[in-house]
Amino acid sequence: MDKKVFGVDIGGTTIKMGMFSSDGELVDKWEIPTRTEDNGSNILPDIAASITRKREELSVSKDEVAGIGISVPGPVDDNGIVHKCVNLGWGVFDIDEEMKKYTGVPVFAGNDANAAALGEVWKGGGKGYKNAVVVTLGTGVGGGIIVNGKILSGSSGAGGEIGHILVNHNETEKCGCGNKGCLEQYASATGIAKIAKKKLKEDDRPSVMRNARSINGKVVFDAVKAGDELAVEVAEEFGRVLGIGLSIVADVVNPEIFVIGGGVSRAGQIVIDYIEKNYNEYVFHASRGTKFALATLGNDAGIYGSAKMVLDGVGS
Amino acid sequence: MDKKVFGVDIGGTTIKMGMFSSDGELVDKWEIPTRTEDNGSNILPDIAASITRKREELSVSKDEVAGIGISVPGPVDDNGIVHKCVNLGWGVFDIDEEMKKYTGVPVFAGNDANAAALGEVWKGGGKGYKNAVVVTLGTGVGGGIIVNGKILSGSSGAGGEIGHILVNHNETEKCGCGNKGCLEQYASATGIAKIAKKKLKEDDRPSVMRNARSINGKVVFDAVKAGDELAVEVAEEFGRVLGIGLSIVADVVNPEIFVIGGGVSRAGQIVIDYIEKNYNEYVFHASRGTKFALATLGNDAGIYGSAKMVLDGVGS
Numbered sequence: 106m107d108k109k110v111f112g113v114d115i116g117g118t119t120i121k122m123g124m125f126s127s128d129g130e131l132v133d134k135w136e137i138p139t140r141t142e143d144n145g146s147n148i149l150p151d152i153a154a155s156i157t158r159k160r161e162e163l164s165v166s167k168d169e170v171a172g173i174g175i176s177v178p179g180p181v182d183d184n185g186i187v188h189k190c191v192n193l194g195w196g197v198f199d200i201d202e203e204m205k206k207y208t209g210v211p212v213f214a215g216n217d218a219n220a221a222a223l224g225e226v227w228k229g230g231g232k233g234y235k236n237a238v239v240v241t242l243g244t245g246v247g248g249g250i251i252v253n254g255k256i257l258s259g260s261s262g263a264g265g266e267i268g269h270i271l272v273n274h275n276e277t278e279k280c281g282c283g284n285k286g287c288l289e290q291y292a293s294a295t296g297i298a299k300i301a302k303k304k305l306k307e308d309d310r311p312s313v314m315r316n317a318r319s320i321n322g323k324v325v326f327d328a329v330k331a332g333d334e335l336a337v338e339v340a341e342e343f344g345r346v347l348g349i350g351l352s353i354v355a356d357v358v359n360p361e362i363f364v365i366g367g368g369v370s371r372a373g374q375i376v377i378d379y380i381e382k383n384y385n386e387y388v389f390h391a392s393r394g395t396k397f398a399l400a401t402l403g404n405d406a407g408i409y410g411s412a413k414m415v416l417d418g419v420g421s
Numbered sequence: 422m423d424k425k426v427f428g429v430d431i432g433g434t435t436i437k438m439g440m441f442s443s444d445g446e447l448v449d450k451w452e453i454p455t456r457t458e459d460n461g462s463n464i465l466p467d468i469a470a471s472i473t474r475k476r477e478e479l480s481v482s483k484d485e486v487a488g489i490g491i492s493v494p495g496p497v498d499d500n501g502i503v504h505k506c507v508n509l510g511w512g513v514f515d516i517d518e519e520m521k522k523y524t525g526v527p528v529f530a531g532n533d534a535n536a537a538a539l540g541e542v543w544k545g546g547g548k549g550y551k552n553a554v555v556v557t558l559g560t561g562v563g564g565g566i567i568v569n570g571k572i573l574s575g576s577s578g579a580g581g582e583i584g585h586i587l588v589n590h591n592e593t594e595k596c597g598c599g600n601k602g603c604l605e606q607y608a609s610a611t612g613i614a615k616i617a618k619k620k621l622k623e624d625d626r627p628s629v630m631r632n633a634r635s636i637n638g639k640v641v642f643d644a645v646k647a648g649d650e651l652a653v654e655v656a657e658e659f660g661r662v663l664g665i666g667l668s669i670v671a672d673v674v675n676p677e678i679f680v681i682g683g684g685v686s687r688a689g690q691i692v693i694d695y696i697e698k699n700y701n702e703y704v705f706h707a708s709r710g711t712k713f714a715l716a717t718l719g720n721d722a723g724i725y726g727s728a729k730m731v732l733d734g735v736g737s
Binding site (some may be wrong): 180183188236248250252253257258259260261262263264265266267269270271274282283284349352353354355356357358359360361387389390391392395 | 496504552568574575582665703
């Protein structure tokens, strides 16, 4: 029976939604705004109403829906309990149960970084691998760990929070999490820009980066490709810190592949080159030679992974 | 049907063996020497012969044996492939298949630290927990990660190699693995002794540790209990490094509990106290408050875990 599956990815400003066939083909995708007012109490009803409208538009009956997968920008445990989601105004509650009330179909929720990881392993850069770590280099550094094809959520939904691994004991500035010296202070889009600005300030060698209106990962790696000396040093520093961070992740979970996504990864293979050589220098010998690949689903990874959570959940 | 299960723990000098009832009661345990000559080619036949003798002694027929679990001091992947085991002279081979030839019953092999972890979660200090990390503070620092009740072996059997997490970027001495600044250089029995010796050499304050014939974890923690100032500083340093190391592990796999075993843990709750306070200072907030407990199975953890591998394997 070819049932349909809905994948929903809740972000701070928009909610991405997709309808999939049961073999994972994306049939349609669309977005609605995220209404965070009133402690985010409109979010789930808005999603339910939008799914109903889409069903009607595409003549899909409720009985044809296998389930709805939802990715949430905060920790969600294996029982579908959201452990607070500050961006949405949410406290602790059972999102699977709550959403089921509005829709009457099975609901499977997970953390957004974990869902995106599952999406990339299902249909993206990690396709075909059962043990993978998907790393998202965006405003922060997010991680999703897949073990034997399943998301490793952890006991309170905080599995894969690799952006907060301590990599610099001497850092004096605080990370958003309150600690100092976290991986994401150096390897995120914000982090790489900060490394570059510091270098441009402290060093008076010429650099094409000085002409940029604002510094970001793209500016840095474009300059690296143009042979800019200072940019190469920034990329080295970024690659060293991230290579160390991922070597530590491999010492714990020993994946077959790292899939690198997020804004910074848009610079392409060159980003992986800088990470990989440092990774192999620092990792325990038994994990040397782990594969690296770029993520390929971009902003759709979350809806793919959410749909896959339904297929895994219904099947299991 | 009350079948019997054999749990085998291969060490560098002795092989520990146990016969269990299918509900996990240890019926009998014994040891045989490990013959590492001839590339360890006698080890599996020796184990098979010893199990046959034990069966005959206890009048257990071959049909009553559910299977044999074997823990190996090297990486073993989920398919039972040993990826070299230098201590035993072993190369890469399928131990499940090989051992089955000698015994004719199902065989399930795994890494020794992982098997010990499974044992502690089944019948020891982590009993009742489904997401746990078992840390063995012995000559080195070993780790075994349990996710949803199953061992996380990793893609090449190197999951849980937490002793080789980089915690000190400034270390000049090499770890046994060839890298510098690994967790086990500070948190193992050898590591804590080294911290103590260094402090005793560099500092001329009085200390009861100066009277000890040789320095080990017990000497240090006995001195801490007696209020020895220098020993307290050694324990602080040990706790800080291990607390940081385990905070990193929690950022990756977010367990419910850490179970601390190995020689150093024999000093008791005081070891946990030093680790736990540092852990909570460094860990990502969502993983704060993870439980800590002492391992309780001692040297039997490996045979318990090996038996459990059979029960899980036969059942799955």
